[in-house]
Amino acid sequence: MRNLVYYIASTIDGFIAGPDGADPTGPDGFWPIPEDYIQHLVAEYPETLPGQARAALSVTAEGTHFDTVLEGRRTYEIGLHAGTTNAYPHLRHLVFSRTLTESPDPAVELIAEDPVATVRELKKEEGKDIWLIGGGELAGALYSEIDTLIVKLSPMTIGTGVPLFSDKAGFDPRTWDLTDHTVLNSGALFLTYSRRTA
Structure with missing residues (x-):
């Protein structure tokens, strides 16, 4: 069975974008993208790079994690x-x-x-895992279905913005096991958590 993986960049204070919801890594963005961060994405998560970035970086690797990406309308409209x-x-x-x-x-x-119903059907299909790219609204709606969190933690805080999960998640405490981690010299962390089931 496939897993739903929320693979997302977050600030230390738990935000995935600024208050306006715009792309924080875009031309007018505030989110720094160091060279070692890009190198790690190319080596470990090449399928998560947008098509234009893959072309610019000459990335042709298929990737081993995901074959499907899910996003909400606001994220798509960026x-x-x-x-x-x-x-x-x-x-x-x-x-x-x-x-x-x-x-x-x-x-x-x-x-x-x-x-939720859509993701449950997707999980039954053959293939690689399903990547939930965001945003916070969709992540909140799918909170109960997320099997793995991969948080690309940036060494920055922004004070306020779009949270990792919207309030659609409701109050539902869950425990996660840290199953992998990578610390980059630039200070970014890649933290992989699996949902604890027992």
């Missing part, structure tokens, strides 16, 4: 505003939205149904 209709053409790409009625890209699947 790419749309930058002129990209499918940031991940190398993955099966699902966007959850009740307001978008027609996909801007033939390879991007729009899902208006309940994300």
Whole structure:
């Protein structure tokens, strides 16, 4: 059975974007991306690089973690505003939205149904794990279905912004086991947690 993996960059104070929800790593972003961070992504998570970044870095590796990416409408629209209709053409790409009625890209699947039911069906399919890219609203809605957290922890704080999980998660304390970690010289941490089931 496939796992749902919330693979996401976060600040130390638990935010994945600024208050406006814009791409924090974009041209006007505040999030630094050191060279060793990019090298680690290329080596360990090449499928999580957007298509344009893969082309610029000459990355052709298929990757071993994910073959499907899920995102909410707001996260997807960040790419749309930058002129990209499918940031991940190398993955099966699902966007959850009740307001978008027609996909801007033939390879991007729009899902208006309940994300929990959709993810439960996806988990039954053959393949690699499912990458939940965000944002916080969708992560909150899928809180109960997340099997693994991979937090790319940036050595910064921003005070306020879009939290790791929206309040759609509700109050539901869960315990996670740290199963892997990588510390980069730039100060970024890659922390992998598996949900404790017992």
